[in-house]
Amino acid sequence: MKTFRYMAPLVVGVMVSVAGCSSSDDAEEQAALANMGAQQMYQQAQQNMQAGNFSAASNTLSALDSRYPFGPLSHQVQLDLIYSYYKSGKIDETVATIDRFIRLNPNHSDIDYAFYMRGLVNMEADNNLFQELMNIDRSDRDPAKSRQAFDDFRRLIQQYPDSKYAADARKRMMFIKNRLASYEIAIAKFYMRREAYVAAANRGRYVIEHFPDSDQVQRALEIMVSSYEELGLTELRDNAMKTLKLNYPDSRYIG
Structure with a gap:
């Protein structure tokens, strides 16, 4: 029990450190995306998808979809977002994106x-x-x-x-x-x-x-x-x- 009690602050410290790193990484990612144009963001998402990092791809595609909802890449962005959400195991987000695509593009x-x-x-x-x-x-x-x-x-x-x-x-x-x-x-x-x-x-x-x-x-x-x-x-x-x-x-x- 004593060993556990001494280790607890260390474990908590590591968890806080990891959480801090994660928050820092997210902030850096958001800052990087903010300085990208539509084509750059899409290329970044494609690179993430090719590397199998679908979670990062979905984050970039979601940001791109929000920032340029009616751009020339909008349809392909939504289709790629469906796939990236699916590969990331984000079921609710996948279905919501699919339903929106079907509703807005019935003749696509x-x-x-x-x-x-x-x-x-x-x-x-x-x-x-x-x-x-x-x-x-x-x-x-x-x-x-x-x-x-x-x-x-x-x-x-x-x-x-x-x-x-x-x-x-x-x-x-x-x-x-x-x-x-x-x-x-x-x-x-x-x-x-x-x-x-x-x-x-x-x-x-x-x-x-x-x-x-x-x-x-x-x-x-x-x-x-x-x-x-x-x-x-x-x-x-x-x-x-x-x-x-x-x-x-x-x-x-x-x-």
Whole structure:
């Protein structure tokens, strides 16, 4: 305890020193930007992006966007700012910049890119890196961001079917379908454990109706078979079993 008590002032001093350096660096950066013209600022941002320093790039681009909102570089600045925010992990700033670009430039030639990036950002906002690293299954977490991403990609494909981003958007929509179907199955399993068989069967049927091409269809049918069996709904059970046998003959629920 004594050692810690003696070290504490040193640790605090280092933290203050670092904070002071950071503030000093920010002040110097702002001063340098204040003396630059639009072209110089843009070149600086490009250099930062090429070096992988997207945080610095976003700071410069944001300052450039604020200082010259209607300049000849304004559209490209906003597009680069979207990408820099995205690469910096600044989700809220990315979405806000995308929405502003779409609102102000509905007929721009790169509007499809804006919609694609919106879907990409929302899709990644639903991911949890820690859970992935620890191999933790959290299919039951709220998929609101995935639903938004699905809508973003769908809008891109519907409005700009020939976009160079359309093919990747379709692949991502398939991934999202599996994510949403997994969520429904996770909730259905919860209801099964609580013996709420009607609710469980309804979740299974929802997967069949809305995500028939997902990787959760077999599990949905199995839940329906089990739920209808528990409820004594023989006809519905037999219909679900028939579909299960036809499509997934190796299911352990058969026989």
